[in-house]
Amino acid sequence: MSGFFNIRAWVGVLLFACGIMPAVAANPFQTIPWNGYSGAASFTFDDGVFQVEHLPQMLEEMPEVKVTFFLSNMGADILNLYGAEFAYLARQGHEIGNHSNNHKHLTSLSENNLRKEVIDFANEIQQVLNSYGADVNITSNALPFSANSEQVSKVVNERHFINRSSWGNGRHNWDEEPRWTDMDSRAWYSWPNAEEDLLKALDTAAYIGDFTSSNPWYNPVKSPAWVVLLNHGVSYMGENHITPEAMRNAFKHAVENNMWVAPFSTVGAYYRAHFTLDAAQAVAEGNDKYTVTWEMPHKDMPKSIPMKVKLTPQFIEETFGQDDSIVLEQDGNTIYPDENGVFTIEFASQQVTIRKASKSANMKPYSVLSIKKQVSLAPNENITYTLMDMKGNRLGETNGFEVPAHQPKGAYIIRAAAPGFAPVTRKVFR
Numbered sequence: 001m002s003g004f005f006n007i008r009a010w011v012g013v014l015l016f017a018c019g020i021m022p023a024v025a026a027n028p029f030q031t032i033p034w035n036g037y038s039g040a041a042s043f044t045f046d047d048g049v050f051q052v053e054h055l056p057q058m059l060e061e062m063p064e065v066k067v068t069f070f071l072s073n074m075g076a077d078i079l080n081l082y083g084a085e086f087a088y089l090a091r092q093g094h095e096i097g098n099h100s101n102n103h104k105h106l107t108s109l110s111e112n113n114l115r116k117e118v119i120d121f122a123n124e125i126q127q128v129l130n131s132y133g134a135d136v137n138i139t140s141n142a143l144p145f146s147a148n149s150e151q152v153s154k155v156v157n158e159r160h161f162i163n164r165s166s167w168g169n170g171r172h173n174w175d176e177e178p179r180w181t182d183m184d185s186r187a188w189y190s191w192p193n194a195e196e197d198l199l200k201a202l203d204t205a206a207y208i209g210d211f212t213s214s215n216p217w218y219n220p221v222k223s224p225a226w227v228v229l230l231n232h233g234v235s236y237m238g239e240n241h242i243t244p245e246a247m248r249n250a251f252k253h254a255v256e257n258n259m260w261v262a263p264f265s266t267v268g269a270y271y272r273a274h275f276t277l278d279a280a281q282a283v284a285e286g287n288d289k290y291t292v293t294w295e296m297p298h299k300d301m302p303k304s305i306p307m308k309v310k311l312t313p314q315f316i317e318e319t320f321g322q323d324d325s326i327v328l329e330q331d332g333n334t335i336y337p338d339e340n341g342v343f344t345i346e347f348a349s350q351q352v353t354i355r356k357a358s359k360s361a362n363m364k365p366y367s368v369l370s371i372k373k374q375v376s377l378a379p380n381e382n383i384t385y386t387l388m389d390m391k392g393n394r395l396g397e398t399n400g401f402e403v404p405a406h407q408p409k410g411a412y413i414i415r416a417a418a419p420g421f422a423p424v425t426r427k428v429f430r
């Protein structure tokens with residue numbers, strides 16, 4: 001075993017000495033787990049039945065909650081029956097995923113029929129919802145009855161970067177790469193104490209509690225994780241239907257836990273991309289400039305995957321040094337770090353340049369860049385505060401992080417921006 005690695009190291013040295021391999025520094029990026037939240041929760045709803053009665057209004061009242069609907073025709077014509085409602089939900093930022101055309105046990109189908117049930121139907125969902133006015137991009141699948149096999153996984157993987165199954169507690173650890181074609185979820189059923197257990201599962205994923213005695217051999221709890229929840233109808237029918245009150249409590253609980261409550265594909269893409277990004281290498285290009293490139297791990301991923309990253313201390317140490325102001329460049333835009341040294345980059349662009357900030361940029365060194373400090377040092381006219389509603393619609397300018405008194409009571413977003421600094425966005429209540 002060790003001999004194998006020695007040979008690899010020796011070949012690496014040889015290639016480097018011959019000038020075949022470019023000089024490579026330490027891995028530059030470390031992705032911030034779960035988009036900077038205390039874990040993540042993805043609420044997924046299967047079959048498209050008993051979901052448009054209570055959920056749309058509930059979700060409208062909680063704009064920080066975005067969920068996933070896995071649609072199937074269920075041997076009928078569910079897509080057209082509820083097409084307008086699901087198109088509306090899609091336009092609000094909720095995900096539409098694939099749950100196969102006729103909801104059969106996919107393991108019993110021939111490869112040809114599998115393609116019709118799964119791949120053709122993914123395209124059909126897009127077309128139908130498009131005809132109802134929603135631009136839907138299907139990137140995830142959920143298996144009917146969680147029936148999976150090597151062949152099912154293979155066909156699903158031809159058209160989706162991630163596939164939801166259900167066989168356990170639905171929890172996924174940040175630093176362990178899962179099987180993307182068989183992602184576990186935690187299924188709701190109206191057992192005694194089910195409501196309390198659901199809230200506890202959200203606490204566990206947010207790493208709230210004492211886990212010193214947690215089971216060491218089965219998916220141990222060691223840091224904030226991603227929990228994938230599987231629900232069916234939201235109604236008073238019991239069994240695998242959850243009541244509207246319990247559903248609302250679970251959404252609220254996840255938000256109060258400071259979790260990232262986002263669709264299955266959104267969290268899944270961030271999770272999958274981080275394994276690529278954290279392994280990416282920087283190649284020196286002349287003085288004080290490095291380029292990082294990477295490949296997409298799958299062709300069917302969301303069109304935009306914003307990633308929050310920091311530069312690793314090792315990379316800074318080996319390259320620029322702590323005292324320099326460093327910026328990133330992507331697609332012709334300069335990206336500045338926020339007050340904690342976090343950059344937001346676009347994974348789908350597949351390339352970033354890291355360089356010293358030009359002297360004229362008037363930036364403070366890397367570690368102390370702070371729009372907050374700038375504000376307290378000199379409350380100057382260079383900072384603009386934009387007031388937005390929770391959907392991101394611009395309502396006008398304001399002074400500081402305060403909502404003008406003439407606005408109705410509620411939650412708002414205020415974005416502060418100044419030339420040469422990363423914008424700061426805050427949620428503010430009036």
Ligand SMILES: [Zn+2]
Nearest residue numbers: 046047144145
């Ligand atoms: Zn189903």
